[in-house]
Amino acid sequence: MSDTWAFEDAPNVACFTVKFIMNGAEPILQVFHDEDDGAWQMLPATGAAVSEAMIVGLGQWVQLDQTLAELADLPLDWVAWRGRKNSPWLRRPTSQLPVA
Numbered sequence: 001m002s003d004t005w006a007f008e009d010a011p012n013v014a015c016f017t018v019k020f021i022m023n024g025a026e027p028i029l030q031v032f033h034d035e036d037d038g039a040w041q042m043l044p045a046t047g048a049a050v051s052e053a054m055i056v057g058l059g060q061w062v063q064l065d066q067t068l069a070e071l072a073d074l075p076l077d078w079v080a081w082r083g084r085k086n087s088p089w090l091r092r093p094t095s096q097l098p099v100a
Helices: 058-064 066-071
Strands: 014-018 030-033 040-043 053-057 078-081 090-093
Touching: 014 058, 030 066, 053 058, 058 066
Parallel strands: 014 040
Antiparallel strands: 014 053, 030 040, 030 078, 078 090
């Protein structure tokens, strides 16, 4: 891992994700930085079932996808997303997400 760790959170902070991202079947296309507990969620575009959930360290994610370092300053209660793995990250407060 780089000596220039950009996140305020430690590399071993737990991040929520799903098995099919971790096994490489789908890329991370959404990143949530939760307001209530500061947790990070690394998700596919379609969301995920609780039965697929797992926890992975933030540092491990940054090693696997170095573009995540661009989100080190993502404020609490914001989301970042992209259309595909190599697209640029876009950001906005989660309060501005469309209601399902």
